[in-house]
Amino acid sequence: xxxxxxxxxxxxxxxxxxxxxxxxxxxxxxxxxxxxxxxxxxxxxxxxxxxxxxxxxxxxxxxxxxxxxxxxxxxxxxxxxxxxxxxxxxxxxxxxxxxxxxxxxxxxxxxxxxxxxxxxxxxxxxxxxxxxxxxxxxxxxxxxxxxxxxxxxxxxxxxxxxxxxxxxxxxxxxxxxxxxxxxxxxxxxxxxxxxxxxxxxxxxxxxxxxxxxxxxxxxxxxxxxxxxxxxxxxxxxxxxxxxxxxxxxxxxxxxxxxxxxxxxxxxxxxxxxxxxxxxxxxxxxxxxxxxxxxxxxxxxxxxxxxxxxxxxxxxxxxxxxxxxxxxxxxxxxxxxxxxxxxxxxxxxxxxxxxxxxxxxxxxxxxxxxxxxxxxxxxxxxxxxxxxxxxxxxxxxxxxxxxxxxxxxxxxxxxxxxxxxxxxxxxxxxxxxxxxxxxxxxxxxxxxxxxxxxxxxxxxxxxxxxxxxxxxxxxxxxxxxxxxxxxxxxxxxxxxxxxxxxxxxxxxxxxxxxxxxxxxxxxxxxxxxxxxxxxxxxxxxxxxxxxxxxxxxxxxxxxxxxxxxxxxx
Ligand code: ATP
Ligand code: MG
Numbered sequence: 252x253x254x255x256x257x258x259x260x261x262x263x264x265x266x267x268x269x270x271x272x273x274x275x276x277x278x279x280x281x282x283x284x285x286x287x288x289x290x291x292x293x294x295x296x297x298x299x300x301x302x303x304x305x306x307x308x309x310x311x312x313x314x315x316x317x318x319x320x321x322x323x324x325x326x327x328x329x330x331x332x333x334x335x336x337x338x339x340x341x342x343x344x345x346x347x348x349x350x351x352x353x354x355x356x357x358x359x360x361x362x363x364x365x366x367x368x369x370x371x372x373x374x375x376x377x378x379x380x381x382x383x384x385x386x387x388x389x390x391x392x393x394x395x396x397x398x399x400x401x402x403x404x405x406x407x408x409x410x411x412x413x414x415x416x417x418x419x420x421x422x423x424x425x426x427x428x429x430x431x432x433x434x435x436x437x438x439x440x441x442x443x444x445x446x447x448x449x450x451x452x453x454x455x456x457x458x459x460x461x462x463x464x465x466x467x468x469x470x471x472x473x474x475x476x477x478x479x480x481x482x483x484x485x486x487x488x489x490x491x492x493x494x495x496x497x498x499x500x501x502x503x504x505x506x507x508x509x510x511x512x513x514x515x516x517x518x519x520x521x522x523x524x525x526x527x528x529x530x531x532x533x534x535x536x537x538x539x540x541x542x543x544x545x546x547x548x549x550x551x552x553x554x555x556x557x558x559x560x561x562x563x564x565x566x567x568x569x570x571x572x573x574x575x576x577x578x579x580x581x582x583x584x585x586x587x588x589x590x591x592x593x594x595x596x597x598x599x600x601x602x603x604x605x606x607x608x609x610x611x612x613x614x615x616x617x618x619x620x621x622x623x624x625x626x627x628x629x630x631x632x633x634x635x636x637x638x639x640x641x642x643x644x645x646x647x648x649x650x651x652x653x654x655x656x657x658x659x660x661x662x663x664x665x666x667x668x669x670x671x672x673x674x675x676x677x678x679x680x681x682x683x684x685x686x687x688x689x690x691x692x693x694x695x696x697x698x699x700x701x702x703x704x705x706x707x708x709x710x711x712x713x714x715x716x717x718x719x720x721x722x723x724x725x726x727x728x729x730x731x732x733x734x735x736x737x738x739x740x741x742x743x744x745x746x747x748x749x750x751x752x753x754x755x756x757x758x759x760x761x762x763x764x765x766x767x768x769x770x771x772x773x774x775x776x777x778x779x780x781x782x783x784x785x786x787x788x789x790x791x792x793x794x795x796x797x798x799x800x801x802x803x804x805x806x807x808x809x810x811x812x813x814x815x816x817x818x819x
Pocket of ligand 1: 360391393400401402403404406408658659660661693694695696697698
């Protein structure tokens, strides 16, 4: 491809609308253009990267024995009504009507459609297992589309769905998919981690996520290298402290804390650490009574864990200040577990602490020296909080670390949720009808492109991992308009490098060398060959590797062999 022919608009300024570096660089390098919130055009150079990712995904899915098909993006409401998700999927689902006022949606996922295919095509256990996949555009009406293609509304997903006679067969395919995913992310040159995950909306048993590790990731992952524990913080159990609770040593004392409500303010005002404070959150209970959840001040409530408690209303809802006032007679910022008029559930760590600071259930007062068992009854305890760095690994190997990650893949054991509701059954060995057991496996193909940039960039721009670069080599031709020898050498090298299988971008624009070098860096092409008249006088060109920045001089005649050997 010749840059003299491609209208490429790059720019230096960081676009105001882009919060993360991948989004900034994709806009600056002209890979992506925004149409509307969460909707993007993949420009020619960006599309080449997307296609490469798709191709690696396709090859590994094929290698793992899955069959590619392509389902419609638009889906009839009837199927979603059959599965029950038309009502419950919520605002993520983009609904529409055709000219006959029939309801449709733009598919955010394809369990319904594939299960409909399966119930029509699969009749006997002899046809199982089978794994179908597609690479296709999805639409989810995300509340906060952001980070460019990382959380878009329209995006490209690889989704696969497998059908089985029994759980054992599902587990085989699930393991094969986990292997395929590891191969895909390894081949793409990404640093990633597989973690145990909550199965969220889709429901079902086992589920793992694959995360590309990056500071900007929206997810937190707890892991322990010593025992291979890795789980999304949403799901990772926080182990109860093994040390017994220290004895009470301070007397209970009420202190005035005028206008002091948040844990940070209380800690600062009383000159104690947040971990010496109790945080009391009032939420709605299942029976519409209010309920207090108590945590250590330095810990965060984990919504999913709280929602699993039978007493807690789902979705977790904080009580309004009015509700709190009506039930316990003071505002939320002054609540504590002593003589509280509502039921209390306490996190393990908060229950194992002594001599704590907590709200006194009176406006502008706190207690110091609060102790369980002495100042309040021994509480009902539960795991209510997010795991934090330094907590013991649930697998026993030592303390956990926390890393941030970008979810690029997700595999689920679905079970028979969809095959039951949509009645997708086969005849088993005994001629009996059984609902098929299902798995589903997603990869955020377009998100991968952004995630790769999050991991691979510097001040000058993108540094593509070679397996997903838009071009392998950029030939920067210096002043081609003025020099016939430069043009000639460029054209010849362009031909020769393509002949040995390299994808080559030629910067033959009529632009200053500095502009060309800056664009080559911004675009992140792994290898740059610069051809200028001065070098050509001694038949030499400059070679520069993008990642290391190393430069060497090569004989013009040796360039093709240099790359061929590298590839070898
Ligand atoms: P998230 O938790 O990030 O919202 P999800 O768990 O809802 O994602 P899945 O239903 O598991 O997503 O979809 C499979 C994959 O599709 C995800 O692992 C992710 O890589 C990708 N994906 C999901 N939502 C988006 C989006 N809005 N933009 C880009 N990629 C997405
Ligand atoms: Mg997911």
